[in-house]
Amino acid sequence: MSPGGGVGGPMKDCEYSQISTHSSSSPMESPHMKKSISKRKWEVFPGRNKFFCNGRIMMAQQTGVFYLTFVLILVTSGLFFAFDCPYLSEKITPAIPAVGAILFFFVMGTLLRTSFSDPGVLPRATPEEAADLERQIDIANGSSAGGYRPPPRTKEIIINGQAVKLKYCFTCKIFRPPRASHCSLCDNCVERFDHHCPWVGNCVGKRNYRFFYMFILSLSFLTVFIFAFVITHIIHRTQKTGFLTALKDSPASVLEAVVCFFSVWSIVGLSGFHTYLISSNQTTNEDIKGSWSNKRSKENFNPYSYGNICANCCSALCGPLSPSLIDRRGFIQPDTPQPAASSNGITMYGATQSQSNMAAATPLLQSEPSLSSEELPIPGKITLGAPCAMVTLGQPTPPSSIPNLTSETSLSEMISLKEDPENHPFLTPEEAPPGMLPLGHSRTMHSLSLVSQDSLHEDSVRGLVKLSSV
Numbered sequence: 001m002s003p004g005g006g007v008g009g010p011m012k013d014c015e016y017s018q019i020s021t022h023s024s025s026s027p028m029e030s031p032h033m034k035k036s037i038s039k040r041k042w043e044v045f046p047g048r049n050k051f052f053c054n055g056r057i058m059m060a061q062q063t064g065v066f067y068l069t070f071v072l073i074l075v076t077s078g079l080f081f082a083f084d085c086p087y088l089s090e091k092i093t094p095a096i097p098a099v100g101a102i103l104f105f106f107v108m109g110t111l112l113r114t115s116f117s118d119p120g121v122l123p124r125a126t127p128e129e130a131a132d133l134e135r136q137i138d139i140a141n142g143s144s145a146g147g148y149r150p151p152p153r154t155k156e157i158i159i160n161g162q163a164v165k166l167k168y169c170f171t172c173k174i175f176r177p178p179r180a181s182h183c184s185l186c187d188n189c190v191e192r193f194d195h196h197c198p199w200v201g202n203c204v205g206k207r208n209y210r211f212f213y214m215f216i217l218s219l220s221f222l223t224v225f226i227f228a229f230v231i232t233h234i235i236h237r238t239q240k241t242g243f244l245t246a247l248k249d250s251p252a253s254v255l256e257a258v259v260c261f262f263s264v265w266s267i268v269g270l271s272g273f274h275t276y277l278i279s280s281n282q283t284t285n286e287d288i289k290g291s292w293s294n295k296r297s298k299e300n301f302n303p304y305s306y307g308n309i310c311a312n313c314c315s316a317l318c319g320p321l322s323p324s325l326i327d328r329r330g331f332i333q334p335d336t337p338q339p340a341a342s343s344n345g346i347t348m349y350g351a352t353q354s355q356s357n358m359a360a361a362t363p364l365l366q367s368e369p370s371l372s373s374e375e376l377p378i379p380g381k382i383t384l385g386a387p388c389a390m391v392t393l394g395q396p397t398p399p400s401s402i403p404n405l406t407s408e409t410s411l412s413e414m415i416s417l418k419e420d421p422e423n424h425p426f427l428t429p430e431e432a433p434p435g436m437l438p439l440g441h442s443r444t445m446h447s448l449s450l451v452s453q454d455s456l457h458e459d460s461v462r463g464l465v466k467l468s469s470v
Helices: 005-013 064-091 095-115 127-141 209-241 243-249 251-280 284-289 309-317 353-361 386-390 411-419 450-469
Strands: 049-052 057-060 154-159 162-169 181-183 188-190 195-197 202-204
Touching: 057 202, 064 095, 064 209, 064 251, 095 202, 095 209, 209 243, 209 251, 209 309, 243 251, 251 284, 251 309
Parallel strands: none
Antiparallel strands: 049 057, 154 162, 181 188, 195 202
16 A cells, blocks of 8 residues: 555645735725826826826827828829939939938938927925915015015026016916927926927927927928929939920829929028027027027026037037936825815915824814803813814813813703802812813802803813823
């Protein structure tokens, strides 16, 4: 008999199943303690933007003109490579399609880099930061909660000896940094805002301006290149077969020439304008507004210029690329409790969670209910109304030597005591129990008026608080 032969059969029939600790929650686990599904920040982004590829691509909401730009470049270049380059490479030189391909890929790369990147969006203030900033503005303006608040909100700083104003953004709840502006189409504050370009489907700002400039500059070279060699192709065919025959033999060349002719002027002009802006270290927004124009004052100058063209161009095109500030692919942190509001309607800034929990656990400190005629307290007999029953479990209880705090006195007994004050013993400060504030400070008090009821109730509350501390 083999070892374990007698128990081999029953043991084989036994089946063991692993206990899952993830499917069911323990009895002590609260539903709020379960891990919620985390979302990325781009899913709840407050601005008007579109995101693709899990937040890696960021564009403006209106992207119809961008698709037109993409199709025009793609179709025009495709016709050139399909119908003109074979003839030109055979008759003139094979370098023409090679140079055209380099320009085409550079144009498409800079276009996509400009359109799909973060232009330099500034993050909006959190509710706590916005509330604190509003309070600071109220204090600086000298206005109360219900008073008049001056509409203009600006701060003035000095940059290279030039006064620069920082404007307050009512949408983002921040003071915008120098050269930043709020884009009305994207609904974002953009750092070093240049303009919103519908042709690239995005704002042009600090983080994508160099790619935008490279795009329009390379597009100018590509447009001139295609237009020049399309005309060369038509001229070569005209010399052999005539002008009309040349046009019939290459209709694609005619279409390319027309598109390039009407677009080259605007593209080259835009490239020249931005070359001037880079050489003077200005933005389109500043140039349109005339921020550093000499017409404003003789001492008005551009504080961001380095003084020479080469330094300004190197700063705009070769400087380090700043990182994105919005972290659009990051995960949203768990929500934190908002600052609670007090009973009088004034917001409590800086309130902590422990303070709010303490206020919730001690309802006697939140409100003081009025006493009715049936619950009027009698000196010598401490009476507490309904708030005493609201004390939650876990609060310190008064010692057993303290007299009963929940005794009730009818209105008839109170009237009889008022008529015969000598039958009722009053407590003096020496006769009061230890750790308890005396409620009657005079032996001559015979009746309670309506005015003294509030003060007596306040003394009783203070006595209860002191008992709780003991």
